[in-house]
Amino acid sequence: MGTNLTIGKAINAGLRAAMEHDPKVLMMGEDVGKLGGVFRVTDGLYKDFGADRVIDTPLAESGIVGTAIGMAMRGYRPVVEIQFDGFFFPAANQTFTQLAKMRRRSAGKLAMPVVMRIPYGGGIGAVEHHSESPEAYFQHTAGLRVVTVANPEDAYWMIQQAIRSDDPVIFLEPKRRYYEKTEVDTGASIDEVTPMGAARIARPGTDCTLLAYGPMVKTALQAAEADTEHSIEVVDVRSLAPIDYPTITESVKRTGRLVVAHEATLTGGPGAEIAARVTEECFYHLESPVIRVAAFDTPYPQSRLEEHYLPDLDRVLDGVDRAFAY
Amino acid sequence: MSDTAAHEEPELIQLLTPEGELTEHPDYPLDITAEEIRALYRDLVLVRRVDSEAITLQRQGELGLWVSLLGQEAAQIGSGRALHEGDMAFPSYREHGVAWCRGIQPKELLSMFRGASNGGWDPHEHGFHLYTIVIGSQALHATGYAMGVQRDGAVGEDGTAVISYFGDGATSQGDTNEAFNFASVNNAPVVFFCQNNQWAISEPLERQSRVPIYKRAAGFGFPGMRVDGNDVLACLAVTRAALDNARTGNGPTLIEAFTYRMGAHTTNDDPTRYRDKGELDEWKAKDPILRVRRYLEANGLADEAFFASIEEEADKVGETVRSQCRNMPDPEPLDIFHEVYAEPNVHIDQQRAEFADYLSSFEGAGAEGGR
Ligand SMILES: Cc1ncc(C[n+]2csc(CCOP(=O)(O)OP(=O)(O)O)c2C)c(N)n1
16 A cells, blocks of 8 residues: 655654554644644644543653653653654753653663654744754653664655654654655554664665665765766665664675765764674674764754755765775 | 533633724723823734744744744733833743833844844843743742842832733742742732733643632732633733722733734744644634724724825834844854853853863864864
């Protein structure tokens, strides 16, 4: 059963499917009810499932995550929407000190099936705090699973997989790609589609592996297309915690080169982690050092400069060139 | 859960009725001349014009976003004009009227919403902090600043007062409640000015509070009151009293200005999805500008020529706003690296140098973007 959906609509359809599948699934967040969220990702759910399952919360992120933790203890599966990446930070304490550690702290007696949905990343011309890429903070926190989607098919299935997971899942939604549209096989079975922890070869190639996730996957694919001199393999990482290293290292062993591109800042970013691990595992296969293309170590700039700040097609190609310069 | 206690309209301090009649309030006498009222009228009209121009500019693609103050002019001008020169204001992101009172040029605000700057004015020069987007944060900054004022011994007859602005939604944040508590236990010279415009994007007041917001102050141990937020005179009188209390060492006050956001939350928002049109009509009748005009007219304190001159001035302000916005240059790419650290920083230095090299590699490369 194929349906043409945008990423935003695919997440919406996935949320609906999860709510129909399990009455314990509920939505929480600012404006998720009548408005359907500022990006309309929860559109229609309030109308069809009611105020008890689609909860317009007070304007308090710490409160949202903290009460979701309590709800989870009571057997619910809250899907929390944080309106924008930059507004996750007021909930950092609840996320890092409580949500992430509850299972371990309770010796496995408490499960935390909480999904935190966060529209993230730049490129929409927004004012400050609306374009952050905070994935490394989550990735660095043991106890959290961190995933992000790059196409409608993954959006539809991964949100459902995230909701079924008994672990807390940070579900990062590439907001500048919400309106990208492709075919989704909604008739498949959740047990057969690619699991949310797995990386995916988005485009096969032989000369260099180009790694990206979320909003950068599209840019990476464009770069691979644009580079007519080399055969570039694009890997969509999909899960940032845990990272599917076998898929990545197999690719790098075949191509001999790795370029990692992301919107998060360079220092201590996901690329640093991947580069270190790949260097350890593929040292004798590498023809060049692992190259990172990332945002600069500065605060996200005013929107009139974001085209320079975000790694674009040219910056990614420049990274690829650097890999081939060795 | 529609009409909860949060919506009660008791003890709404009012000096100027929607019909334009001036009344007296025993606790908030206002010594004001006709000239001063005319000046307030001018402020109200001009900031509304700045606002409407900005909305148009956003629609024309000149601004990324605009956050309208429509309907909240009186709350902002009344409270803003109550500030003394040395006082310090900590705004949220909708306080264009207060910015106006503090001498911030509209172009500075536009530049932030255009994405040309992050709000580059000097907070100390203007006694007006940068706009704060993360809801509630600034209430704590204001409180800390007020604690500094205390330690400087700047409390007394000619003391300094601090004011923090936020919305009804912000009262749900931990930060705001922590600010109330810090201010209270420290008896800090700070006024919390909540513009209760009834909506936090799509969420009505009932989703934030089951009690009227001003009543929360009692739980923290300081006075709270609710003022008619569409009455510029009442806002002026009440804020003046609260600021004077703060500056003379009597500690914090919470003012709830009961008002209404007549437009959309921002230019990205569609209020027809969540609120009735009837509500808007009801509030149009309480328009903050209209009532001052009615008062001035009914009492023969301003003639047609006065109103015409203000209109003319508004047209000029509008023109200036438009041309300043359209002619605003984009920042230079290397501006990304400016002002990140006070001290030299090797990461920044290295990345700036690499990026400068990268940019120069495009020079002379033609239209293909360097490849
Ligand atoms: C911490 C945080 N969470 C969410 C947002 C997104 N957001 C921006 S404005 C707003 C509503 C604010 O309502 P209120 O405090 O009543 O102020 P108003 O905009 O009505 O003046 C929300 C949820 C934000 N800016 N900061």
